[in-house]
Amino acid sequence: MSPLGPLLSSPYVRTMGVRFDGHGDELTAILPYAESLVGNPLIPALHGGAIGAFMEIAASAALLAGTRLAALPKPIDVSVDYLRPARPQDVYARGIITRQGARVANVRVEAWQDRRAAPVAALHGHFLIKPEGGQ
Amino acid sequence: MADDLQTLLDTLAPLLVDGSPHAVALGFRLERIEPGLAEMRARYRDDLIGDPDTRVLHGGVVTALLDHACGLAAFAGLGGKDATATLDLRLDYMRPAEPGRDVVAIARCRRASGLFAFVSAIAHDGDETDPIATAAAAFMVSRVSQEAAEKARRAFGKSATPISKVEEE
Numbered sequence: 467m468s469p470l471g472p473l474l475s476s477p478y479v480r481t482m483g484v485r486f487d488g489h490g491d492e493l494t495a496i497l498p499y500a501e502s503l504v505g506n507p508l509i510p511a512l513h514g515g516a517i518g519a520f521m522e523i524a525a526s527a528a529l530l531a532g533t534r535l536a537a538l539p540k541p542i543d544v545s546v547d548y549l550r551p552a553r554p555q556d557v558y559a560r561g562i563i564t565r566q567g568a569r570v571a572n573v574r575v576e577a578w579q580d581r582r583a584a585p586v587a588a589l590h591g592h593f594l595i596k597p598e599g600g601q
Numbered sequence: 602m603a604d605d606l607q608t609l610l611d612t613l614a615p616l617l618v619d620g621s622p623h624a625v626a627l628g629f630r631l632e633r634i635e636p637g638l639a640e641m642r643a644r645y646r647d648d649l650i651g652d653p654d655t656r657v658l659h660g661g662v663v664t665a666l667l668d669h670a671c672g673l674a675a676f677a678g679l680g681g682k683d684a685t686a687t688l689d690l691r692l693d694y695m696r697p698a699e700p701g702r703d704v705v706a707i708a709r710c711r712r713a714s715g716l717f718a719f720v721s722a723i724a725h726d727g728d729e730t731d732p733i734a735t736a737a738a739a740f741m742v743s744r745v746s747q748e749a750a751e752k753a754r755r756a757f758g759k760s761a762t763p764i765s766k767v768e769e770e
Binding site: 472475476477478479480481482501502503504505506507508509511512513514515516518519520522523537538540541542543544545546547548551 | 620621622623624625626647648649650651652653654658659660661662664665666667668669672684686687688689690691692693694697745746748749750752753
């Protein structure tokens, strides 16, 4: 099974329609545009909560891809900076593991649309992890 | 004045959640909106489960619920005139929600002045004193959100009377 298996079988991840694109050790999470992701149709912009949730999924994916884990990572705390309105189109995100201990990992995620250099949002947070074969 | 704001919020209430496709898709329901306070519920649903082994709702659902509730509290705190953009949102996940239970977010605007609003919120699954998550968020009235609010006022047409009343004061 792919290391992302637990994420791919998560009902919420499927409801959101999130996909993953891996090339070597680079993993991009993709949130394909759907009308149901729109927060404010008058701007129009994607829902900030959907972007935050998508980045939490991208953080989990980075952790699962980096280490064999016995369970899905659980968020302890996350902080999201909203940098630009997210337009009604696909969103991409990549996570970087800043530090990984035996139980807790610190992850940073950036989400972007047209240009990676112009991120729409950034997340950093701590996740509880359960490495396979660990305590 | 406060009563006028309450009238305005009551008038707008049906739009504040049902006007947001993502909030509708996740089944959010507005329970209460008052000057500076918003309460919103996410019904427990199988398709919102994060981990099928534990059947706990995904953290992302709580994120979206708290984000939306905080946004409404900021909107209500700023006088119900301008839509706001989220600057940041910080979440602490205290404990997993009980499988099968709805999650309720209660957001309070701590301070709103001019362009900015500061909101704190909790999410609970039945007992307000034992939250599953807490949040702190900052909002600002942006040009983009002001234009959107203007569009909303025009789209609202005749029933916009309470809004103009508030604006004149």
